[in-house]
Amino acid sequence: MKTRIIGTGSCLPKAVVTNDDLSKYMDTSDEWISSRTGIKKRHLAVEETTASMSIEAAKQAMENAGVTAAEIDLIILGTVSGDFVTPACACEVQAAIGADRAVAFDINAACSGFMFALNIANAYIQAGLYRTALILGAETLSKIVDWEDRSTCVLFGDGAGAAVVRADENYGLLSFDQGSDGTKGDVLACPGRANNNPLIKNYQKLSYVHMDGQEVYKFAVTTVPASLQKTIEAAGLTAAEIDYFALHQANIRIIQSVSKRLHVNEDKFPISLDHCGNISAASVPILLDEMNRNGLLKPGMKVALSGFGGGLTWASAVVEW
Numbered sequence: 304m305k306t307r308i309i310g311t312g313s314c315l316p317k318a319v320v321t322n323d324d325l326s327k328y329m330d331t332s333d334e335w336i337s338s339r340t341g342i343k344k345r346h347l348a349v350e351e352t353t354a355s356m357s358i359e360a361a362k363q364a365m366e367n368a369g370v371t372a373a374e375i376d377l378i379i380l381g382t383v384s385g386d387f388v389t390p391a392c393a394c395e396v397q398a399a400i401g402a403d404r405a406v407a408f409d410i411n412a413a414c415s416g417f418m419f420a421l422n423i424a425n426a427y428i429q430a431g432l433y434r435t436a437l438i439l440g441a442e443t444l445s446k447i448v449d450w451e452d453r454s455t456c457v458l459f460g461d462g463a464g465a466a467v468v469r470a471d472e473n474y475g476l477l478s479f480d481q482g483s484d485g486t487k488g489d490v491l492a493c494p495g496r497a498n499n500n501p502l503i504k505n506y507q508k509l510s511y512v513h514m515d516g517q518e519v520y521k522f523a524v525t526t527v528p529a530s531l532q533k534t535i536e537a538a539g540l541t542a543a544e545i546d547y548f549a550l551h552q553a554n555i556r557i558i559q560s561v562s563k564r565l566h567v568n569e570d571k572f573p574i575s576l577d578h579c580g581n582i583s584a585a586s587v588p589i590l591l592d593e594m595n596r597n598g599l600l601k602p603g604m605k606v607a608l609s610g611f612g613g614g615l616t617w618a619s620a621v622v623e624w
């Protein structure tokens with residue numbers, strides 16, 4: 304029995320902010336952002352929330368899969384920017400779509416969140432506990448980035464992506480690799496709520512994402528190709544036999560470096576970061592949905608997926624479409 308992706312969906316906020324727009328608010332330029340990252344614009348939430356975008360993406364994925372809410376056994380949502388500490392965003396999705404039977408919970412694996420959700424769903428399905436799962440990655444990063452730190456805020460955007468996965472006898476997930484390195488947690492971090500109880504002398508202000516971009520870059524260009532190589536070999540394939548690589552959309556230079564290291568043409572690496580920026584856990588499912596809706600994916604095709612980021616965390620998979 305395999306775990307097959309049978310439908311995808313996504314939602315981006317209405318407001319689009321170009322690099323030139325950002326240069327009106329801070330000392331930056333389209334030239335700097337485009338040349339260092341490949342990002343041209345991003346969507347930022349105004350009225351949208353992490354839950355509202357997740358619900359829209361979920362509905363699209365269910366429609367694309369031809370699955371009703373009653374059929375969903377499990378909802379797993381990767382996010383670092385849910386609207387509430389509790390309830391979980393996955394529970395908000397459950398309520399909105401009416402998936403009464405489902406078990407719903409969030410996970411935090413930063414930019415690898417969707418990939419970790421995929422592997423958890425796969426483990427449940429392989430164990431025979433559940434048959435159909437809705438997995439999501441959703442972020443409103445614009446509320447946790449520091450808009451006074453131009454080295455991070457220009458990179459990120461908001462949005463949500465979803466996929467329905469189901470047990471399938473023929474096609475599905477062929478192999479998986481995932482890992483974490485908690486010793487490097489500080490290179491990409493966002494502190495949680497400060498403890499301001501009456502015993503604390505100094506009132507702590509809210510804190511935002513901070514990142515050592517070069518450390519994250521070094522981690523990505525070494526760990527991602529190694530993880531992909533391992534996963535592709537575990538699937539009994541070579542990199543040349545993979546039809547598409549759907550990577551976390553952090554930086555075009557990271558994607559180019561991975562393509563070089565795997566000796567695979569860049570054409571096999573579809574891109575969404577140019578119009579979305581980096582949307583952490585939502586990057587991979589949004590890209591996958593764009594590929595699906597643009598007709599790139601045909602049954603039986605081999606697609607390698609990879610997410611990487613804060614934690615540090617990383618995860619790769621090879622799926623048959």
Ligand code: UT7
Pocket residue numbers: 330331332335336339340414453454455457491514515516517519520523553554581583611612613
């Ligand atoms: O999901 C995973 C998340 N993170 C990543 O994947 C990040 C990986 N890292 C990167 O993509 C790159 O390290 C960045 C794009 C973040 C930065 O590129 P860089 O080539 O490492 O630039 P830098 O941080 O070394 O900064 C170079 C210069 C600095 O000026 P000085 O000190 O050389 O005068 C910065 O102050 O660029 C300046 N700078 C900017 N200038 C204009 C930093 N941010 C900006 C900006 N606009 N937005």
